[in-house]
Amino acid sequence: MLDPKRVRNQTEEIARRLAVKNYKFDQAAFEKLEEQRRTLQVRSETLQSEQNKRSKSIGKAKAAGEDIKPLLDEVDNLKTQRSEAEEQFKVLQDELNNFLAGIPNVPDESVPTGDSEEDNVEVRHWGKIPSYDFEPKDHVSLGENLGGLDFEIATKLAHSRFAVMRGPLARLHRALAQFMMDLHTREHGYTEAYVPYLVNADALYGTGQLPKFEADLFKTEGEKPLYLIPTAEVPVTNLVSDTILDAGELPISLVCHTPCFRSEAGSYGRDTRGMIRQHQFDKVEMVHIVRPEDSEATLEALTGHAEKVLQLLELPYRVVQLCGGDLGFAAACTYDLEVWLPGQDKYREISSCSNTRDFQARRMGARWRNPETGKPEPVHTLNGSGLAVGRALIAVMENYQQADGSITVPEVLKPYMGGTERIQ
């Protein structure tokens, strides 16, 4: 949610920057709503104030033994007017709230313009794209060959876009997650978190998935529906919802390994082969709750932490800054990490690190008491994958494949693989 005051006072500026995100801000509609709101609010509050005064005087008159009948009639009249004005005000406020809640976050000035992935800007790259003296296979072929990676059996159990892993590949998958968690907690100063995999609508509203993107989520049946988390960002960031934090509690840095569930509505036909795009995948997620002045530096650090995973795994990657059109609803600035996949002969997203600034904080009521002002102010929240575990598995398989179809185990994963050096 954008700061309503800011939208009011810097309407032009907001509209201009939202345009970078290909969002057309309806300035006229907003100004009209805002003016109506003001009129109705003042009217309804004034009437309420009058009524309160009368009611108080009734108490006094009664105590003094006076006739209160005329006062009662007066109040009765006020009441009718008031409830009418209140009704209108409520309707309008809902309208205005929905309007504001539907506006995406304003992109940073540094965000390049553009419509799609094509317009993202490479910031840096790391590692050397490998060359092979054989035709590199993709992870599906490698998995087929090795056994232990099965999509058909998963379809039997659930649906398409699921996978079953068994044996050393399943272990490699687990090893990756463990390695990442250990790295972030031991070397990068994160606190490990364990959270619910089902969350309520409020939490999803807080991080920005609702109300606009319900179609991307899996929802449970029943009177009080819950949603499967699309990312740990949702429960972990919401840990500070409706909270006023002391300055001394910041920054908060959490890392959490969870499965993630996405309906992938609207992605029919995309990445249908293999594990790239699944309804269920594991991810290690890093979340930061910081003072506003620290968020820019934190985004750089956070991105660096995700990069470190790839570096230690010795996987070539590049960092791109997302253009306006590719930026998520809640993000003001996002770096994607794209790992090199020999099987596809291209870079594919494996991590996304975003600064949402005060956007999520405002929606979820996450604040800190700023010692300089003494007032509660929204914190800044950031999140980034470190990394998507399923995609990391793919990357390891494809980059560590040998001519015979076997896969050597990356050095840093060996301790997690019980001495296994090679999967064959």
Next chain:
RNA sequence: GGAGAGGUGGGUGAGUGGCUGAAACCAGCUCCCUGCUAAGGAGCCAUACGCAUUGCGCGUAUCGAGGGUUCGAAUCCCUCCCUCUCCGCCA
């Protein structure tokens, strides 16, 4: 799942229809006093929104949530949510 108790400000905890946005205490902040320490004194100390804005400000809402009764509700009624205790069940 069964039975009971309870949800009030950062914390403890008063408050059964009007003068209570809320006593008191603790924590915190400011000032005074005191040569250290300890103690003492005065004051401040919820949040959101709106209006006004040179400044003090003024108004509305909020005592788990929603609805109702009433001129008036933290206080009465209804529904829901949550927490705690005991029993049952269970990883």
